Amino acid sequence: MINRARLMSLDAKWAVIIVAVSVLVVFTVIPMLYLIFRSMLVDGALDLTTYREVYSNLVNWKAFINTFKISLIVTLLSVIISFPLAWLVGRTDLPGKGFFRTVFIASYMIPPYVGAIAWTQLLNPNAGYLNEWLVHTFNLASSPFDIYGMGGLIWCLTLFHSPFAFITISRALEKMDPSLEEASRVSGASPLRTLWNVTLPLMFPSIFAGGVLVFIGVGSAFGIPAIVGMPAQIEVLTTRIVTYVYLGTGKGIKDATALAVSLMLAANFILYASTWLIAGKDYVTIGGKSTRPGLVELGVWKWPLFGLVSLYGLFAVFLPLGSIVVTSLIKSLSRPIALDNLSFATWLAALKNDQYMEPLWNSFVAAAITATLATVIALFIAYLLIKTKVSGRTLPDSLSTLGGATPSIVIALALIITFSGEFGLNLYSTLAILVIGYMVKYLTMAVRTIAASLSQVHPSLEEAALNSGASWLRSLKDIMLPLIAPSIVAGWFLVFMPSFYELTMSIILYGAKTKTIGVLLYELQTYADPQDASVLAVIVLLIVLIGNIILRKVSKGAVGI
Amino acid sequence: MAEVRINSVSKLFGEVKAVDNFNAVIRDGEFVSILGPSGCGKTTMLRMIAGFEKPSLGEIYIGEQLVSSAAKSLFVPPEKRNIGMVFQSYAVWPHMTVFDNVAYPLKIKGYSKNDIKSKTDKALELVHLDGYAARIPSQLSGGQQQRVALARALVSEPKLLLLDEPLSNLDAKLRESMRFEIKDLQKKLKITVIYVTHDQGEAMAMSDRIVVMNKGVIQQIGTPTDVYETPANRIIADFIGLVNFLPGEIKDGMATIPGLGLSLAAPEVPAGAATVAIRPENITIGRAGGRLSGTLVHKFYLGDAVDWRVEAGGFILRVIDKGMEHDDYRLGDTVSLDIKKYLVFPGQP
Numbered sequence: 001m002i003n004r005a006r007l008m009s010l011d012a013k014w015a016v017i018i019v020a021v022s023v024l025v026v027f028t029v030i031p032m033l034y035l036i037f038r039s040m041l042v043d044g045a046l047d048l049t050t051y052r053e054v055y056s057n058l059v060n061w062k063a064f065i066n067t068f069k070i071s072l073i074v075t076l077l078s079v080i081i082s083f084p085l086a087w088l089v090g091r092t093d094l095p096g097k098g099f100f101r102t103v104f105i106a107s108y109m110i111p112p113y114v115g116a117i118a119w120t121q122l123l124n125p126n127a128g129y130l131n132e133w134l135v136h137t138f139n140l141a142s143s144p145f146d147i148y149g150m151g152g153l154i155w156c157l158t159l160f161h162s163p164f165a166f167i168t169i170s171r172a173l174e175k176m177d178p179s180l181e182e183a184s185r186v187s188g189a190s191p192l193r194t195l196w197n198v199t200l201p202l203m204f205p206s207i208f209a210g211g212v213l214v215f216i217g218v219g220s221a222f223g224i225p226a227i228v229g230m231p232a233q234i235e236v237l238t239t240r241i242v243t244y245v246y247l248g249t250g251k252g253i254k255d256a257t258a259l260a261v262s263l264m265l266a267a268n269f270i271l272y273a274s275t276w277l278i279a280g281k282d283y284v285t286i287g288g289k290s291t292r293p294g295l296v297e298l299g300v301w302k303w304p305l306f307g308l309v310s311l312y313g314l315f316a317v318f319l320p321l322g323s324i325v326v327t328s329l330i331k332s333l334s335r336p337i338a339l340d341n342l343s344f345a346t347w348l349a350a351l352k353n354d355q356y357m358e359p360l361w362n363s364f365v366a367a368a369i370t371a372t373l374a375t376v377i378a379l380f381i382a383y384l385l386i387k388t389k390v391s392g393r394t395l396p397d398s399l400s401t402l403g404g405a406t407p408s409i410v411i412a413l414a415l416i417i418t419f420s421g422e423f424g425l426n427l428y429s430t431l432a433i434l435v436i437g438y439m440v441k442y443l444t445m446a447v448r449t450i451a452a453s454l455s456q457v458h459p460s461l462e463e464a465a466l467n468s469g470a471s472w473l474r475s476l477k478d479i480m481l482p483l484i485a486p487s488i489v490a491g492w493f494l495v496f497m498p499s500f501y502e503l504t505m506s507i508i509l510y511g512a513k514t515k516t517i518g519v520l521l522y523e524l525q526t527y528a529d530p531q532d533a534s535v536l537a538v539i540v541l542l543i544v545l546i547g548n549i550i551l552r553k554v555s556k557g558a559v560g561i
Numbered sequence: 562m563a564e565v566r567i568n569s570v571s572k573l574f575g576e577v578k579a580v581d582n583f584n585a586v587i588r589d590g591e592f593v594s595i596l597g598p599s600g601c602g603k604t605t606m607l608r609m610i611a612g613f614e615k616p617s618l619g620e621i622y623i624g625e626q627l628v629s630s631a632a633k634s635l636f637v638p639p640e641k642r643n644i645g646m647v648f649q650s651y652a653v654w655p656h657m658t659v660f661d662n663v664a665y666p667l668k669i670k671g672y673s674k675n676d677i678k679s680k681t682d683k684a685l686e687l688v689h690l691d692g693y694a695a696r697i698p699s700q701l702s703g704g705q706q707q708r709v710a711l712a713r714a715l716v717s718e719p720k721l722l723l724l725d726e727p728l729s730n731l732d733a734k735l736r737e738s739m740r741f742e743i744k745d746l747q748k749k750l751k752i753t754v755i756y757v758t759h760d761q762g763e764a765m766a767m768s769d770r771i772v773v774m775n776k777g778v779i780q781q782i783g784t785p786t787d788v789y790e791t792p793a794n795r796i797i798a799d800f801i802g803l804v805n806f807l808p809g810e811i812k813d814g815m816a817t818i819p820g821l822g823l824s825l826a827a828p829e830v831p832a833g834a835a836t837v838a839i840r841p842e843n844i845t846i847g848r849a850g851g852r853l854s855g856t857l858v859h860k861f862y863l864g865d866a867v868d869w870r871v872e873a874g875g876f877i878l879r880v881i882d883k884g885m886e887h888d889d890y891r892l893g894d895t896v897s898l899d900i901k902k903y904l905v906f907p908g909q910p
Contacts, residue, residue: 179652182613185639186646186723187666187713197665201656 012472016380017392023377024399028440031414032264032406038417039257054258063235064262070236071219073154078162078214079169079207081312086170087195088305091181092296095306100313101170107317108163109544111501113223113518114537115160117525118320120227121327121534123147129323129337148232156224159316161217165210172206173199191296205278212274216267220407222504223518227525237263238409238504245413245508256413264410271405321541328534350535356520360539363517366431367499370438371446374495375488377439378446383476385447386454387462397447404444411440412505429511437509438499445498446491453487454480490555497547501540563624563720563753564589565610570619572605579605581777583619587755589720592747594756594764597774598800604725606774607757611646611723612639623721640669645714645752649726651706653698659685659709660694666717684716687746704735711743715750722747724756728763740766761801765789773797795906798838805844805878806910807837816905821874823853827905836910841881843902846871846890851897857890871898 042049055061085104089097122130123145131143146152180202184194222238230239237259244256298305327333329342350356381396403411415437419427427433457480465475481488503518510519517540524533565587572580580602587593595603608614609629610621615636621629623644628637653662664681672680685691688708698706707727714722724743728736744767747754758764764771765785773780773788781793792798795806809816809825816827816835825837845851846869855873869880878898890896 177650177652179648179650180654182611182639183646183648183652183654183710183713184665185613186611186642186644188640188643188669188717189665190638190640193669198654202654 014390017384017390017396020377020380020384020396021392021399024396024403027415027436028399028403031418032410034418035257035264035410035414036261039254039261050254050258051262054255059235060240060255060259063237063240063259066234067219067236067238067263068266070150070154070157070225071215074157074161074218075165075211075215077154077158078165079211081158082162082165082169082210083200083203083207085309085312086166086173087199088309090170090173091199092298093302094298094309095302096310100309103313103317104163104166105170106548107160108167109497109548110160110317110320111223111503111518111540111544112156112160112221113227113503113522113525114324114501114540115320116156116224116227117521117530117533117537118323119152119156119159120147120525121323121530122319123152127333129326130319147228150229150232150234152232153225153229153234156228157218157221159320160224161214161221162316164213164217165207168210168213169203169206172203176202208274208278212271216271216405216407219263219267220409220504222409222507223522226522238407241409241413242507245416253417257417260407260410260413263407267407267410268402268405324534324537324541327530328538330531333531346531347535350532353532356532356536359515359517359520360536362431362514363500363502364543366434366438366514366516367496367502369431370435370442370499371492371496373435374439374443374446375450375492378443378450378491379488381443381447382451382454383480386451387459397451400444400447403440404442406441408437408441408502408504409508412437412508415440416508429514431514433509434506434514434516437505438495438502441502441505442495442498445494449491449494450484450487453484457483486554490551493547493551497544500547501544564622565721565753565755566620566622567606567610568620568622570606570609570616570621572602572609572614573617578777580609580616583779585772585779585782587753589753590751592744592754592756592767592769593772594758594768594770595772595774596758596761596764596801599759601774602777603757603759603774607723607725607755610755611644612637612642643717643719644721644723645717645719646723647707647710647714647725647727649729651703651710651730653701653706653709653713655698657697658694659690659696659698659701662698662709663712663716666713670717680716681712684712687715688712688742703731704739707731707739711746715746715752718750719752721753721755724754726758727756729758729760736763743767765801773800775800790902792904795836795838795908795910798904798906803841803879803881805839805841805876807839807876808910809835809837809905811835811905811907818874821853821876823874823900825900825903825905830905830907833907834909836906836908838904838906839878839900840902841868841879842883843900844871844878844880845899845901846880846882846896847899849897851899853898853900855896855898857892857894857896860890860892871896873898 039050040046040048055064085100088094089101089104094100120128122128125131125143125146125148128143128145128147131145134140134144135142147156176199181194181198184198185191189197220238222242225234225236225239226242229236241256241259241263244252244259246252326337326342328346329344330337331341331343331345335341378400381400384390384393385397415433416428419425419433421428427436461483462475462479465479466472470478501518502516503522506516506518507522510516517536521533521536521540524530524536567583567585567587570580570583571578583606585593595606597603605614609616610623612628616629616631618631620627620632623642626637627633627635628642629635654665657665660681663684664677667677667680682691682694685694688711690705690708690712693701693705698709701709707730710727727743728739731739740763756764756767768785770782770784771788772782775796780797781788788797789802792801798804799806807818807821809818811827811830811832814826814828815824816830816837817824818837827835853873855871855878857869858872858877859870861868866881866883869882871878871880880898
């Protein structure tokens with residue numbers, strides 16, 4: 001009996017490995033390899049002419065340099081802002097720190113392009129709310145700020161990408177044993193000296209990891225550069241790629257592939273090099289009993305720092321959200337913000353407009369299908385990774401990580417050239433190609449969450465089920481699934497939410513009948529319909545907010561991103 | 562010099578009283594343990610002495626210096642208290658070598674390079690880690706890491722050393738030998754030690770005096786003998802060592818246990834319901850001549866002793882015997898029990 005059960009479980013496991021690996025190989029590995037292959041092939045021979053031609057065009061070369069320059073500056077700014085913020089919120093008696101912590105962590109869920117739309121409303125040189133207010137208050141002759149430009153681009157990217165650094169750093173700070181800092185205090189070091197000598201060096205690997213996350217995120221970002229940079233003729237690699245794809249010519253696609261391969265190789269190189277650099281430096285410290293860390297008293301600095309942190313919260317969250325909500329409600333943009341200038345007219349019109357509701361529905365359906373498929377696949381991948389000793393068990397996980405680390409625009413382009421009928425499968429302009437793109441990019445989120453939960457389940461629980469005569473699939477259903485159910489729900493939402501408001505892949509994968517909400521918002525913004533854009537942005541934010549509340553409920557706050 | 566005086570200290574976390582009116586004087590050079598179950602407030606008290614928590618009420622003096630006073634809103638931060646402290650999790654910094662870990666307090670205090678070298682080497686020698694200076698902590702065992710923490714706490718020759726369950730992460734054998742090492746160090750350095758633990762064996766073996774806490778309140782302060790032989794109340798008798806509790810009644814200065822046919826002198830306990838407490842090692846088993854008779858019902862052979870269960874008058878008594886020829890006795894034998902020592906507390910068990 002036992003032997004037969006074990007044999008069957010082995011078979012089932014192998015079947016699962018094969019299915020998971022082949023799905024990932026077909027949709028991740030082959031398209032990416034084909035992308036590289038295509039970019040280096042001219043008339044059937046290996047040739048790097050495409051690269052030479054692409055980069056001899058000054059616009060592309062500048063875009064390449066811009067991508068690196070902007071990513072580097074935003075990364076540095078994000079780290080410089082996030083570490084002090086995380087420390088103030090986690091280790092000091094800053095007033096309202098619990099509130100700030102929640103706000104800064106939650107701000108990751110604002111889609112970056114929505115942030116960009118908001119800041120164009122606040123700081124456009126013609127009638128930006130904040131510009132107007134500054135002109136009025138300080139009696140200025142003209143608008144002091146113009147969001148369209150390098151400064152505005154870096155401003156928006158920092159505000160909406162730094163939450164990833166903040167989350168990484170504050171998680172690590174919370175996990176650090178506070179007695180490491182207390183030992184420094186009793187040794188005679190002041191709080192600031194302790195911060196410098198102990199906290200900062202111990203946190204360095206996490207700060208570095210958070211920085212890499214921001215760097216790659218910014219380098220792959222399309223929404224903010226397209227909305228804030230392109231009007232000022234500032235181009236980055238992603239915007240160039242989209243422009244080339246939109247040309248629709250064979251030459252355009254070819255140039256796009258060369259740029260995409262550059263971006264992909266740079267991103268993967270940085271990711272793997274940095275992982276290698278900090279490998280083994282992630283200090284594991286034995287936790288003692290959970291004493292609450294002694295809080296550093298800020299003394300006279302308490303209120304000035306509170307002011308600074310509040311100001312940051314205002315810029316990163318409250319002003320942009322407020323601007324979007326107000327714009328969605330305003331009757332006439334040329335009149336000042338007042339109660340008699342607000343109404344639900346725009347809302348009612350937008351909600352009745354099929355051209356708006358259809359993309360919203362498309363995104364909802366595509367995201368729900370993606371999340372469901374991804375969760376099932378992630379479950380098997382995580383199970384293989386954590387619960388088996390089969391050789392090759394890490395392969396599916398590595399492939400899903402590779403997909404997550406690859407810039408969205410690269411995935412989208414690779415899918416287009418691979419599945420446009422060239423290999424007998426034509427998915428062009430279908431919902432399926434959107435779902436595949438989202439899945440390649442976000443599968444790793446579900447794998448990480450479910451794997452973390454699975455590693456908490458002691459192997460003896462499953463062994464006891466097998467011992468009682470249950471087959472592997474039966475024990476998975478009866479024992480494992482109920483135990484890790486919260487992480488499955490969490491994994492579903494972690495895939496659903498970014499898929500729902502996705503822009504970068506959708507902008508080149510959508511078809512006439514599969515326009516998504518991200519694409520629609522981008523179009524409305526570029527065709528200067530800020531009011532309808534705001535209504536839809538508020539709807540997106542509400543759906544994401546509800547998703548997050550459910551996520552926090554099921555995972556009891558353990559999973560946020 | 563480093564006498565520690567704690568006057569009416571309380572600590573509230575919201576509505577919860579973690580420490581309630583703590584009063585104690587720890588004399589210069591004394592080794593005092595604060596003993597109690599987890600959550601009894603002992604660590605909170607230690608953290609208030611260290612300066613990581615502010616007392617809600619009361620005052621703390623270290624030597625002549627008032628370091629904390631709720632009434633005067635006075636609070637000296639930990640870095641200005643000149644104390645050494647060892648943490649449960651060792652708190653050895655993983656990014657520094659053993660030498661740099663131990664030398665850190667000296668560097669902060671601005672000692673010269675030569676002084677730092679000689680004092681650090683001396684401290685490492687003291688904890689038998691000479692030769693490990695260049696290692697990094699991840700290359701050390703738990704016991705060695707705890708020695709690094711100890712050397713770091715002692716290197717700047719503080720007058721007061723605080724230890725927060727320093728041995729609880731070590732394995733049993735090492736824990737046992739570290740007890741004696743820490744005690745030896747304390748004697749050699751004549752330093753005042755406050756030691757927090759939930760392990761009564763540790764507290765008994767090392768301390769000059771023990772402060773027993775429960776639910777934030779001091780139950781008793783006394784020498785290990787006091788606390789074990791004459792516990793102030795039933796909670797302490799139960800928490801420290803093993804004990805048989807029997808329900809009794811006081812009348813005319815005598816405690817009688819109904820059903821057992823036993824009466825014991827208890828002149829200081831008020832009349833009414835009472836609890837008779839007898840430690841298992843204070844009951845002897847013999848063939849005849851005892852005050853009680855009982856039947857042997859279970860036998861657990863422990864190597865250096867035998868742990869018996871004896872049925873007597875409807876009660877099951879636990880008896881630990883280290884000397885008797887247990888092979889002479891069989892389960893089911895009727896035996897005669899004698900009681901060497903007992904305690905009587907007011908109230909039902």
